[in-house]
Amino acid sequence: xxxxxxxxxxxxxxxxxxxxxxxxxxxxxxxxxxxxxxxxxxxxxxxxxxxxxxxxxxxxxxxxxxxxxxxxxxxxxxxxxxxxxxxxxxxxxxxxxxxxxxxxxxxxxxxxxxxxxxxxxxxxxxxxxxxxxxxxxxxxxxxxxxxxxxxxxxxxxxxxxxxxxxxxxxxxxxxxxxxxxxxxxxxxxxxxxxxxxxxxxxxxxxxxxxxxxxxxxxxxxxxxxxxxxxxxxxxxxxxxxxxxxxxxxxxxxxxxxxxxxxxxxxxxxxxxxxxxxxxxxxxxxxxxxxxxxxxxxx
Amino acid sequence: xxxxxxxxxxxxxxxxxxxxxxxxxxxxxxxxxxxxxxxxxxxxxxxxxxxxxxxxxxxxxxxxxxxxxxxxxxxxxxxxxxxxxxxxxxxxxxxxxxxxxxxxxxxxxxxxxxxxxxxxxxxxxxxxxxxxxxxxxxxxxxxxxxxxxxxxxxxxxxxxxxxxxxxxxxxxxxxxxxxxxxxxxxxxxxxxxxxxxxxxxxxxxxxxxxxxxxxxxxxxxxxxxxxxxxxxxxxxxxxxxxxxxxxxx
Numbered sequence: 001x002x003x004x005x006x007x008x009x010x011x012x013x014x015x016x017x018x019x020x021x022x023x024x025x026x027x028x029x030x031x032x033x034x035x036x037x038x039x040x041x042x043x044x045x046x047x048x049x050x051x052x053x054x055x056x057x058x059x060x061x062x063x064x065x066x067x068x069x070x071x072x073x074x075x076x077x078x079x080x081x082x083x084x085x086x087x088x089x090x091x092x093x094x095x096x097x098x099x100x101x102x103x104x105x106x107x108x109x110x111x112x113x114x115x116x117x118x119x120x121x122x123x124x125x126x127x128x129x130x131x132x133x134x135x136x137x138x139x140x141x142x143x144x145x146x147x148x149x150x151x152x153x154x155x156x157x158x159x160x161x162x163x164x165x166x167x168x169x170x171x172x173x174x175x176x177x178x179x180x181x182x183x184x185x186x187x188x189x190x191x192x193x194x195x196x197x198x199x200x201x202x203x204x205x206x207x208x209x210x211x212x213x214x215x216x217x218x219x220x221x222x223x224x225x226x227x228x229x230x231x232x233x234x235x236x237x238x239x240x241x242x243x244x245x246x247x248x249x250x251x252x253x254x255x256x257x258x259x260x261x262x263x264x265x266x267x268x269x270x271x272x273x274x275x276x277x278x279x280x281x282x283x284x285x286x287x288x289x290x291x292x293x294x295x296x297x298x
Numbered sequence: 299x300x301x302x303x304x305x306x307x308x309x310x311x312x313x314x315x316x317x318x319x320x321x322x323x324x325x326x327x328x329x330x331x332x333x334x335x336x337x338x339x340x341x342x343x344x345x346x347x348x349x350x351x352x353x354x355x356x357x358x359x360x361x362x363x364x365x366x367x368x369x370x371x372x373x374x375x376x377x378x379x380x381x382x383x384x385x386x387x388x389x390x391x392x393x394x395x396x397x398x399x400x401x402x403x404x405x406x407x408x409x410x411x412x413x414x415x416x417x418x419x420x421x422x423x424x425x426x427x428x429x430x431x432x433x434x435x436x437x438x439x440x441x442x443x444x445x446x447x448x449x450x451x452x453x454x455x456x457x458x459x460x461x462x463x464x465x466x467x468x469x470x471x472x473x474x475x476x477x478x479x480x481x482x483x484x485x486x487x488x489x490x491x492x493x494x495x496x497x498x499x500x501x502x503x504x505x506x507x508x509x510x511x512x513x514x515x516x517x518x519x520x521x522x523x524x525x526x527x528x529x530x531x532x533x534x535x536x537x538x539x540x541x542x543x544x545x546x547x
Contacts, residue, residue, distance in 0.1 A: 053546050
């Protein structure tokens with residue numbers, strides 16, 4: 001029997017101006033989940049609860065089979081965590097950090113660390129305080145990747161990186177994924193990065209999980225239909241349609257569970273389906289969030 | 299299921315990933331090797347403060363042997379500055395510069411982090427103090443007769459600095475805020491002139507300072523006891539608050 005890498009069950013956390021509202025999600029071993037949401041959606045709060053940096057008010061969190069926060073020491077021994085606002089010690093060198101982390105994790109891989117140094121164009125004698133933002137992110141990634149954790153938790157790891165650095169970092173993640181046993185939780189508001197590496201996507205907004213599914217399912221289900229609508233024709237709202245935006249003789253329909261029958265329903269109502277287009281993950285994300293907000297009357 | 303502070307008090311029940319079998323983990327608070335590594339990490343980061351304070355203290359002791367009060371004031375300033383630097387750099391800057399996030403992402407509980415932080419701070423503070431105390435005692439021997447009457451007063455002065463230091467460390471561990479750091483520094487600095495004025499006038503202390511014999515009067519021992527009590531109490535409060543805290547970032 002295998003246990004999910006991450007299990008959130010009805011997890012809540014209340015602050016003065018924000019509430020994480022009964023979040024439930026599960027990440028299977030060997031999977032990569034992209035946690036996507038706008039700023040302030042609750043991504044970082046969820047990750048901080050996962051890492052026991054913040055404790056939930058209610059609900060159950062299990063990481064690699066360990067109940068959190070009680071089992072945090074054992075769980076964190078197998079988690080590599082990088083956050084865009086995490087900093088290393090500015091006055092110490094990268095080499096000192098490598099020695100420090102190596103002393104804690106028996107799984108530290110010297111050969112892999114040397115390879116990462118080369119790939120990220122870093123040197124152990126560099127003082128952290130003198131590194132650029134991109135180099136600091138890569139240094140932090142090196143420190144977690146070289147210990148070969150079973151679970152990688154990455155909170156906006158590519159934020160503020162230039163395109164080349166982003167490419168290097170994402171390429172490294174792809175290599176990590178070659179190991180089927182490794183799992184990654186990747187939080188970002190950059191849907192391009194998430195789309196590139198994730199198997200599963202969870203959309204989060206205003207402290208709630210809006211939708212969670214395999215990436216392919218999202219890309220398969222969501223479609224945008226362009227319609228020509230003659231004057232006097234009223235458009236139906238068939239099942240599987242999230243939004244109908246009409247302007248004059250044109251309408252743009254967003255389907256969240258597309259089937260060809262939806263085309264037929266509109267055709268029968270008198271409209272002409274001009275085009276059916278696939279949507280990008282970013283478009284799906286925005287449409288999903290806006291639909292959810294509308295459903296909740298927000 | 300309710301979690302929050304309640305879950306941290308429960309013994310851990312874990313499930314082995316490969317088998318799914320539940321296992322019991324040892325209590326995390328007893329992970330001494332991890333605490334030792336964190337202490338070593340802090341001492342490495344404090345190393346220039348420790349060295350600088352020791353050198354400045356040695357210079358001030360030398361000046362004391364030549365100019366008395368001027369050197370002693372320099373000496374007290376060195377001790378006060380050492381305490382402030384360690385507390386500010388070790389606790390406040392770690393929080394402000396987000397290196398705390400890195401440390402807490404390691405396999406460590408917040409309570410272990412607190413234990414390591416306090417232990418490292420005490421070592422970083424006490425090492426220069428003990429070195430300087432040993433040098434000061436050595437210098438006393440060079441005088442004829444040795445001014446041993448100063449020893450009890452010097453010890454309770456060290457005690458004051460230790461109590462102030464522990465108070466500041468506890469305050470920053472609890473609040474983690476710059477405004478409280480400033481308030482704490484002001485408050486602890488105010489105790490120094492107050493201490494000098496009041497304590498030197500107390501019976502059982504003032505009359506023996508210039509004497510050749512160290513007199514450990516009940517007054518000296520009481521003051522020392524109060525100072526140690528304040529130091530221990532401050533740290534105990536910090537540990538209690540940390541153990542009940544649910545948010546660490």
